[in-house]
Each structure stands twice: as C-alpha cells, then as structure tokens.
Amino acid sequence: MVPAEYVGLWRRSGIWRSNGSSDLTTQVLWFQAERYHIDLRIPVGRTGINGFAGETVVEGERCTWHPAIAYPAISSELDAGWMRFDDADHVHETGLDNSYEEDWYREPTGAMHGMRLHDPHSDQLAYLLISDNWMAWACGSPTSACEITVYQCEQQQWTAIASNLATSIPAIVLSNKDALQWQAGQLVEVPMKPGTTWRV
Incomplete structure (x- = not known):
C-alpha cells in the first residue's frame, strides 16, 4: 500500500526535461x-495518447509504477521517480536519472x-478507481492495447470526460x-463493459 498522502487524483501541470x-x-x-493506479495522458490533438494501470510501490521518497496493462503497450523502461511533497496538494517528481521533472497538483x-x-x-x-465524484476505468490484456476512460459524476450519472477511445462513450x-x-x-458486471463478467 502507498502512504495516505499519495491517495487521490493528481493532475500534472507540466514536465521539464533535461x-x-x-x-x-x-x-x-x-x-x-x-x-492501484490508473494514469491517462492525452496530448493536444490526441496524437501520442498513452496510459497504463497497475500497482504502485512507494519506498521512502521513491515511487515506482508497475503497469499490468497499458496503451498502446507496456513499456520496457522502469517507471519510477523521487517524490517531494511541497504541501498536501502539490508533489514534485524527479526522474531517477534526473532526465525530467514533473509537478502535480x-x-x-x-x-x-x-x-x-x-x-x-x-x-x-480491469482496474476501477472510484470516489464520490471521479472514476477511472482501465481494461485489457497485458499483451495488447488497453482502454482507459475517466468519468465525472453529474446528476447521478457518470459522464466520460477523457478517454483513449475515439468513439463516443455513453453515460453510465x-x-x-x-x-x-x-x-x-x-x-x-460493470456498466463500462456490458456483457462481460468480472471476478473481483
């Protein structure tokens, strides 16, 4: 399990590379x-979308993400960084090799x-991460591209606000x-993938 200060939804404000x-x-x-984690990254213009879902391990100030499924594919590179919490709602990430720095809020x-x-x-x-008003869903095979969708709750329905899928996603x-x-x-059974039965 990760420390409590990591738990929640983080939005990246920027990345600066060496x-x-x-x-x-x-x-x-x-x-x-x-x-567990779900991470979705959608560039302007939607070219180069990527994302992943799996387990997170924190050891001291080092955070490592271990994807089990990904889009377009699981990377062979280690995904880990040094994390510095500037306050409860802001964290700064530095690559282990100092090749990048990211700010999250x-x-x-x-x-x-x-x-x-x-x-x-x-x-x-499949991975489901859910709070009262935010939800992320990721599903797929470890050997092929997965689907990832982020939802917000509006009027007792979940509306998709971001996804690697190009098709329209109905509210659920x-x-x-x-x-x-x-x-x-x-x-x-989950409404994000009707017709499929999942074991918890």
Whole structure:
C-alpha cells in the first residue's frame, strides 16, 4: 500500500526535461488508490495518447509504477521517480536519472478506492478507481492495447470526460457504495463493459 498522502487524483501541470524540452499542455490524470493506479495522458490533438494501470510501490521518497496493462503497450523502461511533497496538494517528481521533472497538483475527490478485476474466461484485466465524484476505468490484456476512460459524476450519472477511445462513450450509472461492497472472488458486471463478467 502507498502512504495516505499519495491517495487521490493528481493532475500534472507540466514536465521539464533535461534536454531542454517541456510540455505544459498535455492532459495528464493520475488516479491513485491505496494499492492501484490508473494514469491517462492525452496530448493536444490526441496524437501520442498513452496510459497504463497497475500497482504502485512507494519506498521512502521513491515511487515506482508497475503497469499490468497499458496503451498502446507496456513499456520496457522502469517507471519510477523521487517524490517531494511541497504541501498536501502539490508533489514534485524527479526522474531517477534526473532526465525530467514533473509537478502535480491534487484534485478534490474525497476518498479514492481501487480494485483489480479479471475476466475468468480470458487474460483480460480491469482496474476501477472510484470516489464520490471521479472514476477511472482501465481494461485489457497485458499483451495488447488497453482502454482507459475517466468519468465525472453529474446528476447521478457518470459522464466520460477523457478517454483513449475515439468513439463516443455513453453515460453510465454505477453506485460507489455498491462497488465498495464487492467481495474478493465475487463475480460482477460493470456498466463500462456490458456483457462481460468480472471476478473481483
């Protein structure tokens, strides 16, 4: 499990690389629960979208992300950085090799919960991170491109606000309280992927 100060939704304000380049415009959303993460990055123009979901490990000031599924594919490179919390809502990340620096700020979400699911009939995995008003969903095979969608809750419905999918995504209904009552080993259906049964 990660320390409590990591848990929530983080939005990147910018990245500055050691080669002199920077990026202040890509939409980057990092959902972090006690164990699992979902990260989605959408550049202006949607060229070069990437994202991933999996488990996060924190050792001292070092944070390492271990993706289990990704878009367009899982990278062979280590994803880890040194984290410095400037205050409760701002964290600065420095690459282990000092090749980049990133600034993140917290979006108000309330408690963020995460769970991992799998399709008992295939190698498909899914991650659901959910709070009262924000939700991220990622699903796919470790050997192929996954889908990642971020939702906000509006008028008791979840509306997609960011996704690596190019198609229109319908609003869905999912109770945060119901999802938190799912038990390990239970078979469940989720509105994000109708027709598929997942094991918690």
